[in-house]
Amino acid sequence: MAPLKLNNQNLSQISTAGQSQVKVPAYPRGNGAVKEGIVHIGVGGFHRAHLAVYVDQLMQQGIMDYAICGVGLTPFDATMRDVLRSQDHLYTVIERSAKGSFANVVGSINSFLFAPDDREAVIAKMAHPDTHIVSLTITESGYYYNENTHELQSEHPDIQFDLDPANKQPRTTFGFLYAALERRHQQGLRPFTVMSCDNMQKNGAITRHMLVSFARLRNPELAEWINTKAHFPNAMVDRITPQTSPADKTSLAENFGIEDAWPVVTEPFMQWVIEDHFSDGRPPFEKAGVQVVTNVHDVEQFEKHKLRLLNGSHSAIGYPGQMAGFSYVHEVMEHPVYRKFVWQMMQEEVKPLLPDIPGVNIDEYCKTLMDRFSNPTIMDQLPRIALNSSGKIPQFIMPSIAEAIWVTGPFRRLCFVAAAWFRYLNGFDDNGKPFNVDDPMRDELQAKARAGGTHPAEILSIRNLFGDDLRGDKRFIQEITTAMEDIARDGILKTLPKYVD
Numbered sequence: 001m002a003p004l005k006l007n008n009q010n011l012s013q014i015s016t017a018g019q020s021q022v023k024v025p026a027y028p029r030g031n032g033a034v035k036e037g038i039v040h041i042g043v044g045g046f047h048r049a050h051l052a053v054y055v056d057q058l059m060q061q062g063i064m065d066y067a068i069c070g071v072g073l074t075p076f077d078a079t080m081r082d083v084l085r086s087q088d089h090l091y092t093v094i095e096r097s098a099k100g101s102f103a104n105v106v107g108s109i110n111s112f113l114f115a116p117d118d119r120e121a122v123i124a125k126m127a128h129p130d131t132h133i134v135s136l137t138i139t140e141s142g143y144y145y146n147e148n149t150h151e152l153q154s155e156h157p158d159i160q161f162d163l164d165p166a167n168k169q170p171r172t173t174f175g176f177l178y179a180a181l182e183r184r185h186q187q188g189l190r191p192f193t194v195m196s197c198d199n200m201q202k203n204g205a206i207t208r209h210m211l212v213s214f215a216r217l218r219n220p221e222l223a224e225w226i227n228t229k230a231h232f233p234n235a236m237v238d239r240i241t242p243q244t245s246p247a248d249k250t251s252l253a254e255n256f257g258i259e260d261a262w263p264v265v266t267e268p269f270m271q272w273v274i275e276d277h278f279s280d281g282r283p284p285f286e287k288a289g290v291q292v293v294t295n296v297h298d299v300e301q302f303e304k305h306k307l308r309l310l311n312g313s314h315s316a317i318g319y320p321g322q323m324a325g326f327s328y329v330h331e332v333m334e335h336p337v338y339r340k341f342v343w344q345m346m347q348e349e350v351k352p353l354l355p356d357i358p359g360v361n362i363d364e365y366c367k368t369l370m371d372r373f374s375n376p377t378i379m380d381q382l383p384r385i386a387l388n389s390s391g392k393i394p395q396f397i398m399p400s401i402a403e404a405i406w407v408t409g410p411f412r413r414l415c416f417v418a419a420a421w422f423r424y425l426n427g428f429d430d431n432g433k434p435f436n437v438d439d440p441m442r443d444e445l446q447a448k449a450r451a452g453g454t455h456p457a458e459i460l461s462i463r464n465l466f467g468d469d470l471r472g473d474k475r476f477i478q479e480i481t482t483a484m485e486d487i488a489r490d491g492i493l494k495t496l497p498k499y500v501d
């Protein structure tokens with residue numbers, strides 16, 4: 001039988017059409033049936049495999065006031081707009097592991113606004129009384145956060161544009177949030193909660209600081225209202241979500257009988273730990289398995305574990321892995337020396353720096369990560385891991401190096417990863433094959449990497465990424481220079497055994 005196009009009308013047939021059963025929304029859809037309590041900026045694979053899945057689970061339990069209105073701010077979001085609109089905003093989440101493939105059709109995204117079509121509509125939606133939460137997956141660069149000064153990059157042309165009161169068509173997330181909050185204030189509404197779902201340590205606190213700094217430059221009084229009345233919960237978000245490939249669509253059609261123009265592939269594991277700080281109510285996220293905690297400290301510890309162990313290891317797999325000619329995460333994990341390297345980096349260098357979390361066994365956590373990285377069925381692409389590295393290495397690797405130096409712990413393996421990244425920036429693998437370095441700071445990074453050769457000083461001089469902490473440390477400079485020289489001379493795979501016991 002030909003696959004069925006994903007839309008509301010076909011839902012009941014879809015649940016039984018393929019060879020395997022598909023879970024579909026059992027709740028009513030459409031505007032009369034639900035309220036859109038969440039406006040989410042940045043509808044990519046991760047959002048669709050994470051927050052939207054949690055909300056779908058709540059809707060399956062009859063909680064209908066927090067459906068999602070997706071928002072796309074950039075021209076790249078036009079495809080998502082078209083796909084979602086063509087299938088009643090439904091899409092399929094395919095979970096894959098050794099246990100097999102499972103397909104769930106998710107219906108929690110109820111509408112989608114594409115800001116370049118109508119920016120005012122986005123502001124009005126956020127200012128609407130039904131909206132209680134504005135959530136964000138805008139990547140590190142979307143926060144305009146200077147890692148060195150910890151301040152807003154207020155000189156950035158996009159921020160400058162949005163700061164000009166004459167411009168009523170915002171470009172940045174902060175421009176939209178400000179305009180909507182200003183309207184809510186005028187209307188006597190509470191501020192919505194701004195809920196960051198990005199992979200950053202203290203994501204909520206950073207969001208608050210950036211938005212309030214932005215607001216102060218526009219209207220200090222409103223800034224004060226935002227700062228005192230709005231909440232910005234910190235959160236740790238986790239689910240490995242590769243980019244969808246054409247083969248994923250074909251297998252969905254063949255095995256589940258669904259024609260979906262943009263399904264999401266992910267692992268079974270998912271985790272979300274969030275602070276219980278909301279300014280205008282929240283859904284009972286706990287009912288979907290979210291860990292809602294009252295202690296800020298707890299979230300920070302979870303974030304730190306995740307960013308340093310999971311994302312740090314991903315960096316260790318991604319940059320050297322791509323230089324060595326691998327394509328997928330699980331392929332790297334199948335290489336016995338490389339596998340040992342990842343394990344030893346976690347165990348010997350990162351783990352000793354991490355706080356204990358009651359109830360969390362860190363060795364078990366590391367073992368689970370090794371299994372998750374080794375999952376061959378999700379085909380997680382190294383270029384995905386390598387994307388936007390200027391927002392990743394300074395968060396996932398450099399802080400562990402800096403802390404290891406302070407406590408005089410080992411950090412050689414972490415230096416190898418940083419050195420491999422410096423070389424990766426040149427855009428050629430060990431066989432001279434060119435690849436694209438996809439990063440908002442690419443031009444600057446590449447110019448520095450080329451000028452620096454096998455010495456790190458040029459790259460480390462980018463202050464808003466690295467600050468001053470490491471540049472003056474002789475041990476660090478020596479370690480990293482040695483690794484850069486070895487990699488340049490012998491390549492990744494010949495150098496790697498020097499870093500494995």
Ligand code: CS2
Nearest residue numbers: 237238239240241311314385
């Ligand atoms: C990856 C993350 O892009 C990356 O650097 O490490 O996208 C990772 O897959 C997620 O954080 C998992 O939760």
